[in-house]
Amino acid sequence: GHGHSTIDCEATSFGDFPKRGFIFANGETRETVLRGVRIVRCRSAAYGPPRLPTFVSYGDSKWDAGKGGGVHIGRTLGLLIQNVEIHDCKGHHEGGGIYVSSGGNATFQNLSIAHSFGVYGGGLTMASKSNIRWYGGVVSHCESDWIGGAAVRARFESLLVLQNVDIQFNKVRDQTYGNPDEYLRGVVLIGSDGTGNGIYEISNCRFIGNVAPAGTNGTDLSIHPDFTGTVKIIDTNFTSSVFDPNVRIQTCKASNACTVGNHMGTCANADVGVSCYGCGLDNNQYECHAGL
Numbered sequence: 001g002h003g004h005s006t007i008d009c010e011a012t013s014f015g016d017f018p019k020r021g022f023i024f025a026n027g028e029t030r031e032t033v034l035r036g037v038r039i040v041r042c043r044s045a046a047y048g049p050p051r052l053p054t055f056v057s058y059g060d061s062k063w064d065a066g067k068g069g070g071v072h073i074g075r076t077l078g079l080l081i082q083n084v085e086i087h088d089c090k091g092h093h094e095g096g097g098i099y100v101s102s103g104g105n106a107t108f109q110n111l112s113i114a115h116s117f118g119v120y121g122g123g124l125t126m127a128s129k130s131n132i133r134w135y136g137g138v139v140s141h142c143e144s145d146w147i148g149g150a151a152v153r154a155r156f157e158s159l160l161v162l163q164n165v166d167i168q169f170n171k172v173r174d175q176t177y178g179n180p181d182e183y184l185r186g187v188v189l190i191g192s193d194g195t196g197n198g199i200y201e202i203s204n205c206r207f208i209g210n211v212a213p214a215g216t217n218g219t220d221l222s223i224h225p226d227f228t229g230t231v232k233i234i235d236t237n238f239t240s241s242v243f244d245p246n247v248r249i250q251t252c253k254a255s256n257a258c259t260v261g262n263h264m265g266t267c268a269n270a271d272v273g274v275s276c277y278g279c280g281l282d283n284n285q286y287e288c289h290a291g292l
Contacts, residue, residue, distance in 0.1 A: 004036035011043035014092045018045040018065055018072075021089070025074025030107070035082045039070045042089040044099075066092040067125070068099030069116065075103035082109040091118035094153070095125035096142065104130040111137040119145045120192075121153035122170065126160060128196070133161040140168045148172045148185035148212065148222065149192065156196035156227060167207045167220070174213040185212045186222025186243060190231060198229035205236045218243030 011019040021039035024032070045065035064072075070089035073079065086097040096116035100106065104127070111134060113123040122142035126132055132154075139151040147153075150170040154160045172185045187210040190200050207220040219240035223231055231249045242249075 006038045006040060007042075008040050009042035011041050014043050014046040014066075014090070016045055018068070019043050020068060020072055021070050021086075023072045023074070024076050024079050024106075025072070025101075028076045028079045030078035030080055032076075033080045033082060034084060035080075036084070038085045038087065039089065040087045042070045044069050044072075044091045044093065044095075046092050064101070067094045067101075067118075069096045069118070070113075071098045073098065073100045073104040073106055075101070076105050079106040080109070081106060081111055084108075084111050086111075086113045087115055089113075089116045091121070091125070094118050094120045096121065096144075097123045097139075098125070100124070100126045100130045100132060102127040102129045104132075106132055108132065108134040109136055112140075113142060114138070114140045115142065117143045118149075118153075120147050121149040121189075123151045124153070125149065126152075126154045126158045128155040128157045130155075131159040133159075134163070134165055135161075136164045138166040138168065139170060140166070142170045143173055145173050146185070147189070147192070148187070149189035150187045150210070150212075152188045153192055154188075154190050154198070154200060155193065156191045156198055156224070156229070158198050158200075160190070160198075160200045162202045162205055164204045167205060167210065169209045169211075171210070172212040172219075186218040186220065187212065188221045189224075190222070191224040191227025191229060191248075193224065196228065198227070200229065201232040201234070202236050203232075203234035207236070207238045207240065210240060212240075217245075223248050 007021045009019040009021060019042055021042045044067055069091040070086040090096045091099060096118035097113035116122055118125060122144040123139040142150050144150040150172045151167045167188060170187045191198055210219055212219040220238045220242055222243040225245045227248060233249055
């Protein structure tokens with residue numbers, strides 16, 4: 001379980017050099033396992049610091065130095081993070097808890113991220129063309145600023161699986177940058193700031209008590225308007241709105257899982273702002289028919 005060992009970076013502010021708990025960037029495979037560790041009070045460097053760390057060989061440019069407070073995952077081939085707790089970690093730019101760069105590939109099991117912050121992606125930020133499978137855990141009381149992704153920010157052309165993960169009491173702070181309606185600001189932000197394909201599946205998850213500024217596109221989940229990939233939502237509860245402007249959510253998997261209220265299974269109820277597309281024989285958005 002959590003707490004077998006504690007990595008305390010003892011960082012209380014951002015400096016020229018990152019103070020991270022762990023860095024993985026040497027092609028680590030599934031044989032590399034981080035297990036039973038609590039990571040606390042870690043920080044990235046200040047965004048775009050004047051001096052760079054000596055370990056720039058793994059990609060810590062002046063921009064990357066501001067990404068990933070608790071854990072920075074570079075190009076990996078199947079790293080496993082298991083029974084790990086990340087608490088009070090901050091990224092000056094992205095990924096307060098964890099930042100996964102392009103080419104990163106990892107599996108999380110029973111991972112909890114709490115009270116962490118990033119301007120984008122307070123809990124987890126995934127760069128484009130990264131792969132994350134997250135089975136079990138919680139993202140709670142994390143925050144981001146104006147663009148959003150307080151819990152998770154997954155950029156385009158990536159693969160994200162969230163299963164049995166609670167997304168609760170996270171907050172997109174009201175740091176307006178221009179017109180607030182221009183930004184998505186969902187607590188989970190998918191396909192953000194770009195077009196392109198991707199595969200995203202959220203199953204058996206719960207969204208509870210998340211907050212975003214008024215007038216923004218989606219509190220619990222936002223999908224970028226230009227995103228052209230697939231988002232599957234299965235047996236997941238939302239307590240707030242979902243923004244899906246171009247019909248990217250696919251929920252129809254069987255005829256016997258139509259649900260009510262704010263519970264989204266194979267067919268979604270419109271109460272959460274999400275329609276069920278193509279379920280009915282006549283393509284009615286809000287009905288299922290036997291045999292489909």
